[in-house]
Amino acid sequence: MKLILTHEVDGLGQPGDVVEVRDGYGRNFLVPRGDAIVSTKGAEKQIAQIKRAQEVRHVRDVGHAQEIAASLKSLSVTLEARTGEGGRLFGSVTAADVVNAVKAAGGPILDKRRVELPGHIKATGKHEVVIKVHDGVDAKVNLNVVAAQ
Template identity: 40%
Template sequence: MKVILKADVKGTGKKGETVEVSDGYARNYLLPRGLAVAASAGALKSIEVERRAQAEKEQRRIAELKALRDQLDGQTIRLPAKCGEGGRLFGSVTNKDVAEAISRHIGKEFDRKVIEISAPIKTLGVHTVELKFGHNINGKVNVEIVPE
């Protein structure tokens, strides 16, 4: 029996695949648990429509990430921090601090997991921070640490 998987099934296939399985396995396990639907013309068409919608959503997401990267790439973000004598900070600047500064700069929420700091920032001055958005979209932003 041909079925279209609605979820990943170990040993059978991935979500969205059309697979040939035994009748008993389909009727007694896959269909009652909602893991698959019978492969009819209507079901195949609805799966194809869902795939297209998912691909369009992914393309929009990639375009948004590229626009955000272009907006931030090469920008200098000022970040005030408490410091002692000689320009040494009390503690260090984390990716959470940088994310909050970027959020204030662009006016909307920014995910801290995108920021990759190679070494802890413990001094005043300008430091380059790498941004890794995923989908091979990377950028850099300069963070200027100034005394509070």
Template identity: 45%
Template sequence: MKLILTQPVSGLGVAGDVVDVKDGYARNYLLPRKLGTAWTKGGQKQVDAILAGREARSHKTEEEAKAAKASLEGSSVTVSANAGSGGRLFGAVTAGDIADAIATAGGPKVDKRRIEVPRPIRNVGEHTAHVRLHDDVAADITVLVEQA
């Protein structure tokens, strides 16, 4: 199925890209989350509008992203979570929790959808998260999970 991405999707593309995906992936994941729309002949106008908007914002946001990367790179944020006696959390630390911790630590505002956690954080300790600030700019941060 051919789709026009309306939001960046990790491993697939950025907004405005026309991608070919399996029907089930489109129906069950991308379309319900409004990450893409079905491609039509008239949809090419929508692609052109998305690309023009992205091009206009690209230069300004890239400078801001590089500044945010400088403040995030090498820094660590602390997240408190309920844990058992063995250090195992009663849930998991989510991207939303990390985004809130960055904001409370005085860092730049980061959208939780732009934070990627390679493995679910389910233990107390030190973990790493990847923050996509721009198409070409990303930062790795250290997440310290403490028992609340």
């Protein structure tokens, strides 16, 4: 089965890549999750849009990734969340919350799939979050979760 990837899939490819996979894997896993679309003439036109969107978030090379990692390490990221008694959060902090907090702190626009949380963050305080900027380049960001006023 010939598919066009719409998201990064480990071991398979990047968004916009045309890949050949087994029918069951494509039909039962990749397409329902939205990670790929069936390759047709009309869908091939969408590849250009996917590639343009990818270039906005794309890290050019390892040197550029190290610059981004250095800027992330120097950021002071604070995230306000609703809390109950004893500093417990209503719910937990998600990768999308971290991406929005980094952007609000003046950091770069990140892909939420590259954020690795240290388990479920369900309490206020300081937490260390790892962001995979590039293959082999990770940035540790100190996240301070505070109660919303």
